């Protein structure tokens with residue numbers, strides 16, 4: 001395996017439904033790799049299997065067949081505490097609907113992964129301030145999630161995803177619930193962290209604008225990876241145009257890609 | 261920090277928990293009260309018959325304990341569904357299962373400790389406040405009754421902590437064995453509207469069949485003995501569930517196809533109910549079983565109290581026999597509201613007791629007869645008495661040394677004087693009511709016992725109905741007390757189940773009602789729809805609960821004769837309380853969901 005590869009997805013297939021019931025194949029023989037520090041986007045029509053794929057990569061779900069290597073470990077075979085450690089130390093996750101706990105302050109929310117691992121309070125505080133500083137949300141730390149805007153919530157969620165300095169950050173439509181200004185700010189932040197920390201980002205999105213922040217985009221169709229787009233040397237605005245054109249060709253072919 | 265997490269969770273959701281807490285607190289309080297009474301030294305020492313009442317109170321505690329366990333498990337499953345998402349998130353963020361287990365454990369135990377602590381405090385107040393009532397009920401006087409009782413505190417706390425330990429283990433098991441995604445997304449499947457299939461009808465038939473078996477088992481308790489109870493319990497619980505599952509859906513389905521569904525908001529209300537059916541059937545079954553237990557406990561408790569005078573007066577027409585005509589006794593008898601007073605001269609020689617014929621001609625003896633649970637008294641002429649074995653038996657049994665005597669002889673005054681024995685006077689008194697004369701009768705009885713100066717003679721060995729009344733009163737009065745408070749505890753638990761279920765759906769419903777409001781529906785109509793929806797949810801388990809009780813009372817036929825007389829009082833009390841819970845639920849729910857009424861929570 002290449003030194004630089006963080007995720008190696010091999011022949012992953014996912015079938016929903018028990019043998020006795022009606023079955024649905026959501027992923028069919030999916031193969032791809034993600035390099036260290038890469039910002040990868042996943043696009044596709046609704047129901048094409050994006051969330052399913054992300055959930056498998058983040059150990060929230062198990063594939064029916066195939067394996068996913070992170071480092072040299074097959075993460076689909078992890079059990080009990082290994083899964084917990086993997087989630088706590090190697091990956092971060094950002095949800096579309098933030099998933100912050102209303103009863104905790106933002107600082108406590110950000111520190112939650114460490115708390116759950118049993119880290120010391122002082123150490124947790126230190127790391128919370130560090131990551132908050134990086135994301136520019138220091139002034140929000142003492143507030144509660146209900147007291148801040150959607151965009152701010154997503155930054156807090158991102159800080160929570162990054163606090164344990166993971167190798168990989170997963171994001172399932174992180175801008176889905178944000179307006180364009182907040183979306184842009186969040187993406188800038190993700191890009192910045194991606195550059196500074198060499199953390200790989202894997203982001204599911206419907207939105208070509210969000211996708212234009214990626215270095216590479218995988219298009220998934222009916223559970224299979226179809227085409228890929230590389231940003232290469234293009235500027236972001238150029239890449240955005242390329243993505244739009246690409247989606248346009250899908251539409252011309254009668255594809256059902258919903259563009260926001 | 262982990263502890264803080266648990267604490268913050270409980271603190272922040274206390275409004276949600278409050279309704280459930282209420283059920284737990286009342287249960288713990290009543291449990292404490294039963295224990296405090298059962299283990300009260302002053303009470304036990306004051307009265308020998310009280311030993312029997314102790315059993316009644318302990319039995320009440322056990323019954324309450326079992327139901328509370330069911331309630332706690334059920335309440336906890338509610339709490340857990342509210343917490344599922346958070347726990348899923350914890351897992352997603354890398355929380356270890358052992359840590360999560362500890363968190364669930366801490367939270368459950370924290371809820372348990374808080375509610376038990378408050379419950380014991382309430383229980384002490386309750387015991388203090390009600391002890392006087394209980395003493396009157398039991399007809400005992402105690403000056404140094406203390407509500408604060410260490411044994412009771414300890415056993416209540418210990419018992420509830422164990423219950424919560426069990427609950428927390430169940431919680432852990434449930435949460436930790438569910439996939440993360442299921443936890444995060446919640447159990448949205450339960451909210452799919454149900455389809456009516458043939459299976460529904462089959463379920464309905466099975467349900468009715470099971471209920472029939474259960475009812476039959478309760479009616480045949482004399483044949484089945486103790487087996488009747490487990491059989492009835494299992495079949496009735498399952499039967500109730502199946503019946504609700506089928507009936508509820510068929511009912512809504514049926515109503516939806518009628519014209520009624522198109523009037524006003526009826527269609528919306530039916531849709532609401534249909535939407536949550538699957539969620540509701542389990543809860544409705546639990547509620548109707550609790551309803552039956554609560555109403556049953558109150559009815560049976562009151563029923564027992566009702567039969568005390570019947571029991572006491574079934575073997576004698578007189579309330580008390582007075583043997584020593586001391587000045588004090590005479591004065592006390594004078595204070596009584598007398599219906600009858602007969603004075604017979606008597607002499608006892610060997611195993612024979614001699615009476616004077618004259619006395620019985622002038623003052624005919626009264627005999628008690630029981631016919632279909634009604635006690636009637638009959639005056640017997642001397643001739644009738646001479647030929648009535650039952651009458652003579654009753655006359656004999658008025659003596660303190662009743663078991664040593666073999667026969668009665670009626671003799672003329674002359675003959676009487678020739679008999680070589682000490683003459684004495686037997687004064688038989690009958691008051692206008694045992695209950696209201698009980699206090700004075702007690703003093704007379706005590707006076708007699710002290711005058712007779714025989715260590716073998718206690719109040720219980722005196723003739724008349726009062727001694728029986730007194731000991732029956734302690735046991736059955738205890739039963740009534742226990743029954744009433746068990747009923748209250750069950751009622752609060754069932755009401756909090758119902759209220760909680762309904763109120764926890766309020767957040768979701770809010771959106772629907774807001775939408776209705778935007779569509780221009782009048783508030784009056786919305787309120788009406790709410791009252792109907794909640795009304796159905798209260799009404800159905802109530803009706804089935806009443807049916808359960810009516811059949812369940814059959815179990816008490818061997819013990820109480822006819823348990824069906826005087827059902828009106830307990831039923832009225834109970835239904836009124838149930839209605840109050842309904843109104844409170846409607847009120848809170850309306851505050852939560854009806855738009856434009858702004859409530860900051």
Ligand SMILES: Nc1ncnc2c1ncn2[C@@H]1O[C@H](COP(=O)(O)OP(=O)(O)OP(=O)(O)O)[C@@H](O)[C@H]1O
Nearest residue numbers: 016017024026044045046047048049050051052053
């Ligand atoms: N738990 C499940 N059981 C059965 N089928 C499922 C389940 N979850 C998803 N599916 C199906 O698998 C397919 C892929 O779903 P997935 O959620 O991955 O789509 P998606 O690409 O994320 O769509 P969207 O853009 O709408 O979020 C869909 O057809 C969906 O119906």
Ligand SMILES: [Mg+2]
Nearest residue numbers: 050051052172
């Ligand atoms: Mg998705």
